[in-house]
Amino acid sequence: MAKQKKQPRPKAETPKGFRDYFGAEVVERQAMLRKIAEVYHRYGFDPLETSAVETVEALGKFLPDVDRPNEGVFAFEEDDKWLALRYDMTAPLARVAAQFRNDLPAPYRRYTQGPVWRNEKPGPGRFRQFYQCDADTVGAPSVAADAEICAMLSDCLEAVGIERGDYVVRVNNRKVLNGVMEVAGLSGDDKEAERGIVLRAIDKLDRLGEQGVRDLLGEGRKDESGDFTRGAGISPENAETIIAFVQATAGDNETTLANLDRLTEGSEVGMQGVSELRQIADLLAAQGYGPDRIIIDPSVVRGLGYYTGPVYEAELTFDVQNEKGQTVQFGSVAGGGRYDDLVKRFTGQEVPATGVSIGVDRLLAALRATGKIKGEDAGPVIVTVMDRDRMADYQAMVATLRNAGIRAEVYLGNPKNFGNQLKYADKRRSPVAVIQGSDEAARGVVQLKDLVLGAKLAQDASLEEWKSQPAQSEVATGDLVTEVQAIIARHQ
Amino acid sequence: MAKQKKQPRPKAETPKGFRDYFGAEVVERQAMLRKIAEVYHRYGFDPLETSAVETVEALGKFLPDVDRPNEGVFAFEEDDKWLALRYDMTAPLARVAAQFRNDLPAPYRRYTQGPVWRNEKPGPGRFRQFYQCDADTVGAPSVAADAEICAMLSDCLEAVGIERGDYVVRVNNRKVLNGVMEVAGLSGDDKEAERGIVLRAIDKLDRLGEQGVRDLLGEGRKDESGDFTRGAGISPENAETIIAFVQATAGDNETTLANLDRLTEGSEVGMQGVSELRQIADLLAAQGYGPDRIIIDPSVVRGLGYYTGPVYEAELTFDVQNEKGQTVQFGSVAGGGRYDDLVKRFTGQEVPATGVSIGVDRLLAALRATGKIKGEDAGPVIVTVMDRDRMADYQAMVATLRNAGIRAEVYLGNPKNFGNQLKYADKRRSPVAVIQGSDEAARGVVQLKDLVLGAKLAQDASLEEWKSQPAQSEVATGDLVTEVQAIIARHQ
Known part of the structure; x- marks a missing residue:
């Protein structure tokens, strides 16, 4: 470990040509x-x-005249054998x-x-x-x-x-x-070259059109740049x-x-x-x-x-x-x-x-x-943390939601700034935020914030609509599961 | 292609330490x-x-004083960078x-x-x-x-x-x-070695027992072979x-x-x-x-x-x-x-x-x-081929079965030897073989062979039981799906 400190920091990067897939x-x-x-x-x-790894021999990529196989594979030598992905x-x-x-x-x-x-x-x-x-x-x-x-x-x-x-x-x-x-x-061993030209020519029908293919089947074809491709004759x-x-x-x-x-x-x-x-x-x-x-x-x-x-x-x-x-x-x-x-x-x-x-x-x-898939995963319901001391209560709520099959989590970052909790919920594409301060806890209720509706209202609704469709509602703690299910169902 | 013929045949083998997973x-x-x-x-x-591939640098396996990284990774050099799985x-x-x-x-x-x-x-x-x-x-x-x-x-x-x-x-x-x-x-920087010994000692509690650990915490321990391990003192x-x-x-x-x-x-x-x-x-x-x-x-x-x-x-x-x-x-x-x-x-x-x-x-x-999984996949229903000319009929039958959600296939090997078709069905752990010769076709029926029951009977049943529970039955072609479903359900 002591040695590592002397080294420069490694770069956090995906190797060239590779990528990560998220969510x-x-x-x-x-x-x-x-x-x-x-x-x-x-x-x-x-x-x-x-297995992802094969012997280069089995892959048919073995070239006896070069140091290492390089025909498009990632290869490495182990135990005197060349292996490749x-x-x-x-x-x-x-x-x-x-x-x-x-x-x-x-x-x-x-x-x-x-x-x-x-x-x-x-x-x-x-x-x-x-x-x-x-x-x-x-x-x-x-x-x-x-x-x-x-x-x-x-x-x-x-x-x-x-x-x-x-x-x-x-x-x-x-x-x-x-x-x-x-x-x-065009049959016979002596016509192999011509058959190759014909195969390549008809493969280009889409690109060259009928006349282009005809030229390639005959004497040959000159392209726009003036280059001449010999035909099958x-x-x-x-x-x-x-x-x-x-x-x-x-x-x-x-x-x-x-x-x-x-x-x-x-x-x-x-x-x-x-x-x-x-x-x-x-x-x-x-x-x-x-x-x-x-x-x-x-x-x-x-x-x-x-x-x-x-x-x-x-x-x-x-x-x-x-x-x-x-x-x-x-x-x-x-x-x-x-x-x-x-x-x-x-x-x-x-x-x-x-x-x-x-x-x-x-x-x-x-x-x-075609819109069959949306590129969006359904985010979890976020149970926010109003009182750090009541983490056990929040965990109990989230367990109730999960046991009902609802994707849900407690906010586990620093709960000090409530705005950050809602920003986090946004980033996670959360459908609902659950909020319970000590006042609500004493009254046996929770606040549910419909984040999908909230986002819509913030974007394009008039004040009247906001009032008629409140994005936040107070429900009895005992109704948590059914009320959250109802909000999720509303947006499906 | 001509060059390849001169090479010896490659060995068909999984690289050492790798394996394939079937079914x-x-x-x-x-x-x-x-x-x-x-x-x-x-x-x-x-x-x-x-991605499966990372830069060796990101993996933290880079060793500046050796030619290539070898700390337990498969590594290869590409574009002047060392990459590894x-x-x-x-x-x-x-x-x-x-x-x-x-x-x-x-x-x-x-x-x-x-x-x-x-x-x-x-x-x-x-x-x-x-x-x-x-x-x-x-x-x-x-x-x-x-x-x-x-x-x-x-x-x-x-x-x-x-x-x-x-x-x-x-x-x-x-x-x-x-x-x-x-x-x-045991706190303090000067006690790092002792703490290491203590960690290793308590990790061995299962193997060495309480006294063995006590020895390692104290002066040290001599094992059965006489080798002495220094203790934390x-x-x-x-x-x-x-x-x-x-x-x-x-x-x-x-x-x-x-x-x-x-x-x-x-x-x-x-x-x-x-x-x-x-x-x-x-x-x-x-x-x-x-x-x-x-x-x-x-x-x-x-x-x-x-x-x-x-x-x-x-x-x-x-x-x-x-x-x-x-x-x-x-x-x-x-x-x-x-x-x-x-x-x-x-x-x-x-x-x-x-x-x-x-x-x-x-x-x-x-x-x-615990027997929760059995290591056996449910084999497909096999529609056998009695008349090679009637392949279209067999394919139609198999399509009917598949459309009802039943895993099914037509036998696609050489149909000449009917015994081989049943051997194939056995190897695939097929639950049912469907048999229809021209005679059955003319009468609008198929034979269904219950292969699970058949195997049981072949193994341990008396002739009387065989008679009372026939492993082969004739059903109307129109009842193919329901009858096959009934046989599969019987063995679940």
Whole structure:
């Protein structure tokens, strides 16, 4: 201890890119995650909580030619092993699925919720620690598993408070794209570069428009700055096929699927992909999930490069103002798909898997944007301290309130300045202040100050209204609970 | 991707000292934490979730003379700063209380729940990541804050399922010990070493017995191996005072406090300490917390070295078998106390604080020991797949069950071998298997297999009982929900 005194005072600061969460932020996120967990659980998914720390080897971030792993993870060496904080929930699932493959049920449905860490440059709204909330089915080759996750995703959104009609789950299939590529003459190992260009091009449809994508599929495209991006160099006719694929979405699944039938004709993998989408649509229809909730939509291209089969994305369709004040659709809050090499890296065995990740912060922002959550926690009733000697009486009052389920506390700062007690109550967003001096105690009464009404009156009421609706009232001490409950109920 | 193939396969293993939590382990811990959070919240405490990562400087683990911090933390260097995973919840609270001192309400009551990380040698049942669940009041000098936390701790234990009578919260006060030390001639800067020996000696009362402690207070003690521990060297009369202090606990608070009055006579700090304990007892009595729940107990010595005022500890008093098969009291599950230098390290300003930490794993173990939680999650109803072509029908059934709030899933593995489907249902602890072949479908019925009853019958029932209580029954498809609910209810 003596040594510490010589050191300069440490700075009280959150490390760069990290943040703290207070009060309502914690409560609201937990409430949302709990509702999602309930849906996941009802669908038969089991919770899994892996440790935050993994071996770098298991995370697949090991680079033999550098001193330390640095591909976006926070890593440290312990006992001659490099360990790192998990950067997502999929890598730990792969490790668990391999490590416990003889004990886990097959298929293994698991959900998980918790923080992940990314060693990336932080930016506005981009933090180095954030929550993920995933559900995956490991070991189920059938697209029934994909359909189930789409239905579950739809249920999750409604469970947290997104109204039906305010969201849509869009489903596409990597195999259909592969088939379309084949039809467009882009199959074969020697066309890998071209396929990459096509994937990147269609991913930019939103930004570049149809002509921009067409340019990238053909010779290439010069952007506004004059920079030239080389294109895939495919014929206009074949480019047409690709464009038709991303624009194949019709108002109903039947028409969309018929469009895709036409575009994949002659490609085995393509026809298999369309057949899978048709099965998914049928399975969902049988469960009552129509196109008002889940639609087949070949314009979903995000993740097509990563996934191997069906991909799905949940979008919120209501309008919000973006940072520039423009009205835009809220957009994507969740996505996922099928990937087949989950466990292979560990065991050599291919295990099919499909899963979804809900963007916790995005979905919370959406609930705030729609007013479903308010960012405010209900403050406690404050029992003020008029006579320091009567602390036992105040504690007894507060115990009575708590025993009735009311959030309540005694003011525990220095009670000398009564104004400070009311300022404290304001800061805590307290609905009611309870006041009892020795005079009131002798008469067996307490004063109740309705702080919500008080704040309103102070803001905009005329004197007449103030008189007709007194923000402070005297009640019998025996009626404390019922009177406080009545005031709280008045403002709900 | 091509490069990765050359690398050897990574090992699928949890890093040493870390573990994964599956199913019921996750659900039960979360349920317990939620109940505790509800109590904390009702007492007016606000949730706080700090980032897992802190600067090493803020954690107070910076050692200028070594390459890297190694005092029990997992640390890593980023952007020329040493960061580390938090090792408890108090250091981050200190940082937050200093960083946000102008914005936070004063007093600031906060609770927090989450994992902490210790870079220590793992052992049986000792992991490098585990949960903490703390509540602290910062900026309240009054012992009313300590009394409140004791009452809250009592409420928490009952909220998670510990029966009244099966626990006791014991309260002591560092100031009383200081006073007793003074009376025993151990005050003054030159007696720091002796006071340290006394603290360590009384902490060993349980293990060494009264005579052992007496030896350590006097000349010293030779243990069984012959090793000699030097004692504090105080006179037998003064040692008597110390011994009387740790044995001052009587059956009721009044007698205990009278004993302490006698032992601290003449010491200002000691008399203040007893007065504080008397206030705590009075405040708790006013709230209805008698000695059946919370008692003044000077034999509580754990933490006396660390804390500066009242200390408290919750013990479970029922018997369990320890690893050696001996019957012992379950023991401590939570503890805390008052500490006054929380924020000082950052700002130079002394801020009083008091708080409690509940041992999450210990309390979970206690709930398991008393049978309050079973370590088993309710498995889903399994809708089996008899005809692969009729997957849509099975999905519709499962949707009907889920919409009625029943946890249910369709078997998504290879349906060829029906035995595997039932094995899967067993592994999932499924209560009911739903079976519908084409014959049953044509007749508008389903078979329901009561798997709980089936398991019981397979284990120990005679053929007659089997016949009178058929584990499999045929019901109309329209009655699926009510019949499944009836079977589940039967086994609850």
